[in-house]
Amino acid sequence: xxxxxxxxxxxxxxxxxxxxxxxxxxxxxxxxxxxxxxxxxxxxxxxxxxxxxxxxxxxxxxxxxxxxxxxxxxxxxxxxxxxxxxxxxxxxxxxxxxxxxxxxxxxxxxxxxxxxxxxxxxxxxxxxxxxxxxxxxxxxxxxxxxxxxxxxxxxxxxxxxxxxxxxxxxxxxxxxxxxxxxxxxxxxxxxxxxxxxxxxxxxxxxxxxxxxxxxxxxxxxxxxxxxxxx
Amino acid sequence: xxxxxxxxxxxxxxxxxxxxxxxxxxxxxxxxxxxxxxxxxxxxxxxxxxxxxxxxxxxxxxxxxxxxxxxxxxxxxxxxxxxxxxxxxxxxxxxxxxxxxxxxxxxxxxxxxxxxxxxxxxxxxxxxxxxxxxxxxxxxxxxxxxxxxxxxxxxxxxxxxxxxxxxxxxxxxxxxxxxxxxxxxxxxxxxxxxxxxxxxxxxxxxxxxxxxxxxxxxxxxxxxxxxxxxxxxxxxxxxxxxxxxxxxxxxxxxxxxxxxxxxxxxxxxxxxxxxxxxxxxxxxxxxxxxxxxxxxxxxxxxxx
Numbered sequence: 001x002x003x004x005x006x007x008x009x010x011x012x013x014x015x016x017x018x019x020x021x022x023x024x025x026x027x028x029x030x031x032x033x034x035x036x037x038x039x040x041x042x043x044x045x046x047x048x049x050x051x052x053x054x055x056x057x058x059x060x061x062x063x064x065x066x067x068x069x070x071x072x073x074x075x076x077x078x079x080x081x082x083x084x085x086x087x088x089x090x091x092x093x094x095x096x097x098x099x100x101x102x103x104x105x106x107x108x109x110x111x112x113x114x115x116x117x118x119x120x121x122x123x124x125x126x127x128x129x130x131x132x133x134x135x136x137x138x139x140x141x142x143x144x145x146x147x148x149x150x151x152x153x154x155x156x157x158x159x160x161x162x163x164x165x166x167x168x169x170x171x172x173x174x175x176x177x178x179x180x181x182x183x184x185x186x187x188x189x190x191x192x193x194x195x196x197x198x199x200x201x202x203x204x205x206x207x208x209x210x211x212x213x214x215x216x217x218x219x220x221x222x223x224x225x226x227x228x229x230x
Numbered sequence: 231x232x233x234x235x236x237x238x239x240x241x242x243x244x245x246x247x248x249x250x251x252x253x254x255x256x257x258x259x260x261x262x263x264x265x266x267x268x269x270x271x272x273x274x275x276x277x278x279x280x281x282x283x284x285x286x287x288x289x290x291x292x293x294x295x296x297x298x299x300x301x302x303x304x305x306x307x308x309x310x311x312x313x314x315x316x317x318x319x320x321x322x323x324x325x326x327x328x329x330x331x332x333x334x335x336x337x338x339x340x341x342x343x344x345x346x347x348x349x350x351x352x353x354x355x356x357x358x359x360x361x362x363x364x365x366x367x368x369x370x371x372x373x374x375x376x377x378x379x380x381x382x383x384x385x386x387x388x389x390x391x392x393x394x395x396x397x398x399x400x401x402x403x404x405x406x407x408x409x410x411x412x413x414x415x416x417x418x419x420x421x422x423x424x425x426x427x428x429x430x431x432x433x434x435x436x437x438x439x440x441x442x443x444x445x446x447x448x449x450x451x452x453x454x455x456x457x458x459x460x461x462x463x464x465x466x467x468x469x470x471x472x473x474x475x476x477x478x479x480x481x482x483x484x485x486x487x488x489x490x491x492x493x494x495x496x497x498x499x500x501x502x503x504x505x506x507x508x509x510x511x512x513x514x515x516x517x518x519x520x521x522x523x524x525x526x527x528x529x530x531x532x533x534x
Contacts, residue, residue: 085432
């Protein structure tokens with residue numbers, strides 16, 4: 001059974017097309033990158049997969065079924081932009097809520113918080129968090145629900161080197177555990193450290209590339225989007 | 231569902247809303263009490279103005295009679311008739327003077343007795359002269375009956391709209407809270423945490439975390455209704471205390487819960503309970519409609 005299938009997807013904002021007859025298929029668990037220039041539809045694609053947006057044409061399937069809200073809830077953990085967090089709630093209140101709604105015992109929270117080195121600030125209100133702390137909280141929320149597919153929207157954004165190492169280890173662990181993650185990122189070097197399987201959004205379509213051992217994501221990006229070194 | 235109810239409470243509590251509500255209840259009741267106090271003073275002045283206006287009508291009438299009696303050109307019959315009419319009119323003037331004195335001395339029983347006397351004599355005067363001197367008899371009779379009951383039971387005279395006596399004040403306050411416009415304001419106020427979450431990116435978190443999504447709306451509805459109930463309870467409690475500590479009668483005496491609200495035929499207690507019920511019956515569907523409309527508006531806006 002395919003993990004994720006996007007079949008002939010079309011979507012646009014008013015009359016601006018974002019995707020036009022786009023296809024994507026993930027058959028094997030693992031980590032996959034999602035790369036495109038700003039405004040090309042990375043977040044829109046993740047919102048479409050998670051059913052926050054409805055396609056204007058085509059269909060999206062998860063584990064053999066359409067991406068209904070119920071199917072998404074059962075199979076997907078979504079790390080969204082940090083603006084989804086409530087500034088007046090603490091990190092622990094966010095994680096508790098996510099765990100409770102997914103019927104995950106709260107005992108599962110402490111090991112994840114420890115792994116992401118966030119135990120010391122978990123009880124502070126989110127309004128006092130730095131960008132890196134928010135990113136780690138969002139990742140913890142995605143990890144705690146323990147779903148087979150993770151959609152991670154810019155998880156590497158704004159992270160200091162220590163946080164990057166922690167997040168990279170967490171992603172590699174998820175891969176080792178048989179989970180699948182679709183990771184959108186602008187940080188091509190860092191993305192390449194966790195995966196060489198990348199989907200690029202090119203001309204309103206999705207294009208899969210497996211980077212060769214001697215090729216970098218930046219080189220492929222430059223070739224696809226016409227960026228040249230001066 | 232319990233998780234969502236707990237989460238919505240946490241949001242209300244942590245956003246400061248749960249503390250803001252009692253503060254708002256006290257501030258609004260304080261303002262309403264102050265307006266009522268001003269209204270009581272104005273109503274007392276209106277009573278005096280009304281008495282003086284009636285007194286002027288009567289003075290002119292009695293002056294005319296005196297002129298007729300003193301006028302040498304008038305016939306003996308006319309003079310005799312004027313004397314007879316004046317004998318009927320003068321006691322009305324005396325009763326009006328007694329009313330004025332009772333208001334100035336702040337005495338409800340004396341005022342009620344004086345009004346009953348003035349009404350009885352006015353009706354007698356009108357019947358003898360086949361005219362209407364001050365007010366129609368239906369109004370005068372109804373007022374006389376009410377005042378006789380109030381006098382017999384020892385109830386205080388109060389304006390039904392503006393009073394700072396605890397019982398009357400609570401009925402006025404609660405009547406205001408049962409008005410659709412006041413309920414609409416309450417709905418707008420209590421939906422703050424819902425609307426701010428729904429029309430920001432917080433909604434994305436909820437959409438992927440809550441299944442089915444309507445549970446979030448139901449949990450919010452639950453707390454909104456409880457919050458409105460809490461607001462009614464707190465504001466009525468604050469109003470009761472304000473009335474007890476600072477309330478002053480229009481003239482004298484107190485209004486008990488079992489007294490009849492003028493013009494309704496029902497006791498203050500029954501009217502108060504009814505107004506609470508009406509307020510809740512307005513609030514529950516109004517808030518539900520707001521949840522439905524905002525949810526569809528958010529879904530519609532998301533796709534555009």
